[in-house]
Amino acid sequence: MDQEHATQLAEYDGPLPPILVNRSDLRVIDGMHRLLAAYIRGQETIDVEFFEGSPEDAFLRAVETNVAHGLPLSLADRRAAASRIMTTHPQMSDRAIARASGLGSKAVAAIRRRSTAAEAQLNTRVGRDGRVRPLNSAEGRQRAAEVIAQNPEASLREVARLAGISPATAGDVRKRLRAGEPPAPARPAVRETPEDPASAAPTPATAADEVTLALPSSEKVPRPGHRTRLATRAPGTMLDKLSRDPSLRLKEDGRHLLRLLQQNAVTQWSSLTAAVPPHCGELIGSLARQYAANWLDLAEQLEERERSGSL
DNA sequence: ACGCGCTTGAATACCTGGAA
DNA sequence: TTCCAGGTATTCAAGCGCGT
Numbered sequence: 223m224d225q226e227h228a229t230q231l232a233e234y235d236g237p238l239p240p241i242l243v244n245r246s247d248l249r250v251i252d253g254m255h256r257l258l259a260a261y262i263r264g265q266e267t268i269d270v271e272f273f274e275g276s277p278e279d280a281f282l283r284a285v286e287t288n289v290a291h292g293l294p295l296s297l298a299d300r301r302a303a304a305s306r307i308m309t310t311h312p313q314m315s316d317r318a319i320a321r322a323s324g325l326g327s328k329a330v331a332a333i334r335r336r337s338t339a340a341e342a343q344l345n346t347r348v349g350r351d352g353r354v355r356p357l358n359s360a361e362g363r364q365r366a367a368e369v370i371a372q373n374p375e376a377s378l379r380e381v382a383r384l385a386g387i388s389p390a391t392a393g394d395v396r397k398r399l400r401a402g403e404p405p406a407p408a409r410p411a412v413r414e415t416p417e418d419p420a421s422a423a424p425t426p427a428t429a430a431d432e433v434t435l436a437l438p439s440s441e442k443v444p445r446p447g448h449r450t451r452l453a454t455r456a457p458g459t460m461l462d463k464l465s466r467d468p469s470l471r472l473k474e475d476g477r478h479l480l481r482l483l484q485q486n487a488v489t490q491w492s493s494l495t496a497a498v499p500p501h502c503g504e505l506i507g508s509l510a511r512q513y514a515a516n517w518l519d520l521a522e523q524l525e526e527r528e529r530s531g532s533l
Numbered sequence: 534a535c536g537c538g539c540t541t542g543a544a545t546a547c548c549t550g551g552a553a
Numbered sequence: 554t555t556c557c558a559g560g561t562a563t564t565c566a567a568g569c570g571c572g573t
Contacts, residue, residue, distance in 0.1 A: 315545065329556065331546075377537065388565050393538075 223254060231259035240269035242287060244280040251280050252287035278310035286322045300324045304333055362387040366395040367405035 231238065238260055241253025250257060251273050260268045273280055285303045304323040307314065308330070314322075316330040323330070366385035369376060376384075382392040395405045498506050 317545070325556085332555090378539095379537075389538085390540090390566085391564060394563085 223258060225258075228255045228258035229262060231255055232262035234259075238268060240271045242273055242283070243270045244277070245272040245274055247277070249280070251284040282307055282311060282322060285324075301329070301333060304330050308334055363391065363395050363405040366392050367399060370396055370399060 238256045239253075241256050242251040243249065243253075244251055257268060273283060275283070281303075285307065300323050304319050304325050307319050307322060311319075316334065319325075320330045325333075362385050366381050366387055369381045369384045373380075378389045378392045378396065381396070382389040385392060387395075398405055
């Protein structure tokens with residue numbers, strides 16, 4: 223409470239605007255200074271606007287009104303408010319909490335990452351427009367791809383309804399599939415937290431690892447370091463970086479290699495397996511093993527070159 | 534009237550550079 | 554170090570025009 227501010231309000235001649243009070247417990251949500259000013263004036267009553275809602279909603283409203291027109295909250299106060307809001311309203315988007323608490327969206331995102339309540343955070347967020355958006359769109363896109371594979375004639379709305387995504391996203395998935403691209407962009411759709419990369423959703427890396435792990439023990443097995451390096455950097459990210467590298471892009475062989483790498487970033491192994499007729503299974507399986515062995519040879523040659531170069 | 538594909542406007546997260 | 558602003562890519566619901 224700022225006594226000087228309340229005194230200034232009391233000296234104002236006109237009627238004080240109504241304060242906001244939670245009807246359930248009669249606690250003042252917004253207008254403590256106006257209430258004190260009325261007391262200084264000697265008023266016995268003050269106009270009140272009642273708020274109907276839970277204590278958590280009342281706190282959210284109190285922060286919003288204070289940020290909007292109250293005395294400026296300190297940075298620590300705003301951070302504490304944002305932290306409390308994301309605990310009581312985990313469905314709110316970072317921007318919505320930022321608007322309510324007077325912080326930037328990045329600051330809110332950082333608080334959310336550090337929050338011990340991170341495990342309780344939902345997989346969807348409700349934006350300021352009231353619309354629900356997923357944090358990880360890859361699962362919905364994968365479901366859409368499966369629906370399209372099972373029923374290529376299905377309309378976008380039907381695909382969207384079955385996959386639980388919007389028609390626009392379903393349309394994008396279908397467009398990508400027709401272009402021979404994976405249903406989800408290479409860029410990781412999951413907002414990975416740097417502190418916990420292991421919690422990230424499956425990416426093309428998972429598919430690559432599955433190939434490696436599926437090799438029989440008699441096949442060449444990468445050294446222990448390989449899996450660690452694969453797990454710490456998403457293939458989509460690495461592929462994007464390589465695709466921008468002029469030393470590869472500007473050479474025919476480099477572009478050929480990039481195309482091969484992109485074509486191998488396939489995530490739909492299950493649907494591909496289903497597409498193989500029984501009489502072709504052995505043949506395609508043999509080819510897959512040969513190609514896998516070729517990739518391992520390439521990897522070992524490159525690492526051998528790296529080792530000899532660093533000595 | 535209904536369902537379709539497509540577009541639009543507004544929102545999201547993430548990244549980068551600059552300011553405090 | 555923290556935050557903000559601008560840009561990019563993506564997603565959403567709503568609305569449009571079109572065909573049945």
